[in-house]
Amino acid sequence: xxxxxxxxxxxxxxxxxxxxxxxxxxxxxxxxxxxxxxxxxxxxxxxxxxxxxxxxxxxxxxxxxxxxxxxxxxxxxxxxxxxxxxxxxxxxxxxxxxxxxxxxxxxxxxxxxxxxxxxxxxxxxxxxxxxxxxxxxxxxxxxxxxxxxxxxxxxxxxxxxxxxxxxxxxxxxxxxxxxxxxxxxxxxxxxxxxxxxxxxx
Amino acid sequence: xxxxxxxxxxxxxxxxxxxxxxxxxxxxxxxxxxxxxxxxxxxxxxxxxxxxxxxxxxxxxxxxxxxxxxxxxxxxxxxxxxxxxxxx
Numbered sequence: 001x002x003x004x005x006x007x008x009x010x011x012x013x014x015x016x017x018x019x020x021x022x023x024x025x026x027x028x029x030x031x032x033x034x035x036x037x038x039x040x041x042x043x044x045x046x047x048x049x050x051x052x053x054x055x056x057x058x059x060x061x062x063x064x065x066x067x068x069x070x071x072x073x074x075x076x077x078x079x080x081x082x083x084x085x086x087x088x089x090x091x092x093x094x095x096x097x098x099x100x101x102x103x104x105x106x107x108x109x110x111x112x113x114x115x116x117x118x119x120x121x122x123x124x125x126x127x128x129x130x131x132x133x134x135x136x137x138x139x140x141x142x143x144x145x146x147x148x149x150x151x152x153x154x155x156x157x158x159x160x161x162x163x164x165x166x167x168x169x170x171x172x173x174x175x176x177x178x179x180x181x182x183x184x185x186x187x188x189x190x191x192x193x194x195x196x197x198x199x200x201x
Numbered sequence: 202x203x204x205x206x207x208x209x210x211x212x213x214x215x216x217x218x219x220x221x222x223x224x225x226x227x228x229x230x231x232x233x234x235x236x237x238x239x240x241x242x243x244x245x246x247x248x249x250x251x252x253x254x255x256x257x258x259x260x261x262x263x264x265x266x267x268x269x270x271x272x273x274x275x276x277x278x279x280x281x282x283x284x285x286x287x288x289x
Contacts, residue, residue, distance in 0.1 A: 118269040128255035150257030
């Protein structure tokens with residue numbers, strides 16, 4: 001089946017809008033008007049509406065793309081992990097890669113339409129899936145304290161999100177918070193959740 | 202790479218497939234002990250309780266998220282595509 005030049009052009013423009021929106025939202029937040037995205041992408045304002053009739057549609061599409069990308073990265077990396085240490089290290093790696101956009105997402109999530117909000121929950125479910133499969137084994141082996149899975153996961157996310165949300169306090173430039181504090185966050189969290197014999201071995 | 206039609210999980214190894222059968226379109230987590238695929242209601246309940254257990258969300262919120270996950274997947278699309286256009 002042949003794809004016409006027109007269709008290719010259409011797909012390319014759509015891709016360019018999504019990529020530009022990703023960059024602009026990462027830098028300036030989700031309330032940036034679509035005219036700015038059009039300007040940055042070098043296309044007419046009307047062209048955005050041809051692809052995404054409402055800003056919400058652009059947001060939902062962008063977040064769903066982002067969710068798929070982040071989900072796949074996590075899945076590929078997490079599959080090889082057999083300990084909570086290595087899994088969370090990979091989680092940090094993925095977060096660092098998407099840090100600017102992810103930070104916007106957690107700080108502005110409540111202002112987003114429901115469908116976009118749920119995309120965030122779906123991303124976290126991918127994290128939860130891998131976390132669960134690793135942590136259950138660790139608890140069984142007596143390496144990690146017997147605490148409810150959701151509390152173990154939420155304690156980790158709470159810690160990481162606190163640093164991401166307060167980036168302005170924790171770093172004084174554009175450097176990545178995960179890059180600067182990731183190792184410390186991870187080692188502290190592991191000490192908190194592991195049984196003493198594991199920590200001081 | 203194949204992804205599970207019922208939960209979207211990428212299936213790489215043979216053990217990811219239902220009944221270790223790479224010919225299947227759904228994964229080990231979406232099959233019943235006899236190898237058949239779970240029903241829509243079964244899957245929805247399983248996903249909901251998984252979200253509650255691993256993320257601690259309120260049950261009704263978790264059910265809504267489970268539905269949103271399923272809405273996008275080929276196996277369950279028809280359950281959400283209610284005939285809207287009744288005039289054609």
